[in-house]
Amino acid sequence: IKWYEKNVMGTGPFVYVSNTKGQDWVAKKNPDFYGKDKNGNKLPYLDGYKALFISDATAGVNAIRSKQAMIEFRGFTPQQRDQLTGALGNEVATQEGPWVCVNYIVPNTKKKPFDDVRVRQALSLAIDRWSGGEALAKQTIVKDVGGLMRPMGPFAMSDADVQKIAGFSKDAMAAKDQAKKLLADAGVPNLSFKFLNRNITTPYEPVAVFLIDQWKQVGITATHDVKETAAYTADRNAGNFDVVLDFNCDFLDEPDLQLAKFYSATKLGRGLNYAGYDDEALDKMIDGQSRETDPEKRKRLVWDIEKYAMETKAYQYPVLWWYRIVPHLKTVRGWQIGSNHYYNQQLDTVWLAK
Helix, strand or coil: CCHHHHCCCCCCCEEEEEEECCCEEEEEECCCCCCECCCCCECCCCCEEEEECCCCHHHHHHHHHCCCCCECCCCCCHHHHHHHHHHHHHHEEEEEEEEEEEEEEEECCCCCCCCCHHHHHHHHHCCCHHHHHHHHCCCCCEEECCCCCCCCCCCCCCHHHHCCCCCCCCCHHHHHHHHHHHHHHCCCCCCEEEEEEECCCCCHHHHHHHHHHHHHCCCCEEEEEEECHHHHHHHHHHCCCCEEEEEEECCCCCHHHHCHHHCCCCCCCCCCCCCCCCCHHHHHHHHHHHHCCCHHHHHHHHHHHHHHHHHHCCCCEEEEEEEEEEEEECCEECCCCCCCCCCCCCCCCCEECC
């Protein structure tokens, strides 16, 4: 056991008081915290906090509805948001925004027929992401159509440019016709495969159901192969799948992070690139955008990578980007939702209204 596994380090706004394993964590104001607000007032504002560990989504909603908890920082589904606003009315405020999290469709390029780029392209072309975003945003935590960078983020393509990439057009019928032709040309007009997925409802299950239906419309039969997380992870990491629903969540809009999964599988992409391909040209493109110091030139290099990876080679591609929904009691003030659930949790500027 390392020292930091049993001891708290840092000079943050709060200090440890106690915790009950798997149940709660209690902290109090750090009297020696260095932080001050813009008016010179000493931070943090709160005297302390108690964090509850709740893994069940329904229990989490109930904790806020009963006011046992004031806020859940990761995010709720649209239905859970509506349950809280319906029960608590104007006692609840909701903050929402695009999330640096996304699900990827990853065909195993080491297996036939997914070594054929036409088959991989067809899997993407078959998906009507725009109507899917509208429908799924009503039931789970996905919403926005985008490339490899978070929609509306600093490196995102415009919607108009995204729509020029095969599989991301708003002309769903034409795209599906193209998908059927590619499958026929590749000799697999009635393609069937197992679709590996995690046994987690939000958002994996509804996303997979949507994809399976979209593929069915072009003659593809995908069998939903749902496994608990440990088994799913083992199969995904070992390449024991046909197509897998992968995921990625980052703490920052930064191409070096979002593109890490696209490096060659035997090189810098080892342990991240589950599609299994090696592509020296793509590696050089990713390195090139990383070295570019001009922000606008870097964006264009990133957009070239997106077109190459998602369309030309169709190695792996997003379904829909996640959308963060954080309902909380209106008494919680001074917290602002961000693009991820990793940072902005120091709580030093949070205060409670009467």
